[in-house]
Amino acid sequence: MTALRAQRAQQIADGKAAGDAWKGHGHGLVSTTKNGTPIEPRDLNRYFEALCARAEVRRVRFHDLRHTCASLLHEQGADARMIMEVLGHSSIRVTMDLYTFVRLDSQRSAFDRVGDALRGDGSRPDDDDGTAGVPVTV
Template sequence: MLTVRQALQRVGGELLIVAPKTQRSARRVALPAECITEGTGQGLVFTTKNGTPIEPRNLNRSFEVLCVRAGVRKVRFHDLRHTCASLLHEQGADARMIMEVLGHSSIRVTMDIYTLVRLDSQRSAFDRVGDALRGDGNDLDDDDGAAVSG
């Protein structure tokens, strides 16, 4: 479990630990075991090897190197929020849960900005619609219970 209760922000050229932007930003987020590592005394998620706050520009540079090594498209570190939302959405997570994970105050923001329906997900959904229209075991019913056929 990750508890968001502080953020690292550059203020006047200096990195400071500050309160989250909004009350909604302060939240608890369940994480998969693969994302859990031993924390630091300051309770930070991303740190230097010494456990001190990491300079955001260094984090971005390190992330770019990892993208190149992994052979994946270069994106901004912040764009991982989009990836997280999209993956949760594709795995069947409901909009409210995704909204809470991201700390949004509105489901509309979450769904309009942070979730992208991948083309293969669209194809799979329409393949199922095609199966139903062909009568491949999943007939569509009209209001009186009669099967609809084409």
Template sequence: MDLHEGVLTVRQALQRVGGELLIVAPKTQRSARRVALPSECVTALRAQRAQQLADRKAAGANWKGTAQGLVFTTKNGTPIEPRNLNRSFEALCVRAGVRMVRFHDLRHTCASLLHEQGADARMIMEVLGHSSIRVTMDIYTFVRLDSQRSAFDRVGDALRGNGNGPGDDDGSAGVLAAV
């Protein structure tokens, strides 16, 4: 992770194999990737890095962290058990007063929000590390009702000749005449 440049490089994954958590290569070639980080994430990751260094110092000889470069670990440097991550995330949702979702659902939310903001499907696919745009768009994105409503409001404006987009004429040609 390069916090100066704001780039996260995904080189490994944590996977349970035979009851044991192991660091493994990502599932596919596309899963190994570089992702630009928004400034909010960089700030949070800097704080996480400082906390991890403090944990390492406090643990002393009991630090079990390795050179694997894990960003999030337990207080003694071991990988976080996925079940514990999910429990912690659920507690965080409750404290924040937001709807409970699975931690994995954050990938779907990210894809959908990027899509709503006009991000290109290929870019979303690359951020998520998918090998197929179809998987990204068919499984990972959803359209919220308020986005549908907003889009239909814009269609209504266009039909009434109230559009403010590039190339708008005075409305005298009428959209309905062209249909």
């Protein structure tokens, strides 16, 4: 919320600086050009690519950020309806089928719990964390 408030304050300042050239009234957009108009997709992609290069991070498509957001929310335990609303989908099925995945370490952890349950003792032989004998719920 802090970042959104800061962005809104910047838009208000930009609007005052642009005067009559400001076209942002009524758009309700989070990010705009300096005169308040919607950002062209091609310009957004170029800006994002430059940001990735400057930050020295792997180049990804801007749209891939939606997948990352959905997957991280899912991994942190957010429920499907909340993720659906964040992404603006009309169907939970779209959200869960297209925008989430289970990371490999989460899969390993799930398989380890299945193995523990099948062994029946609730512990793995290599566990020495003091939980040996504690039943595992899968």
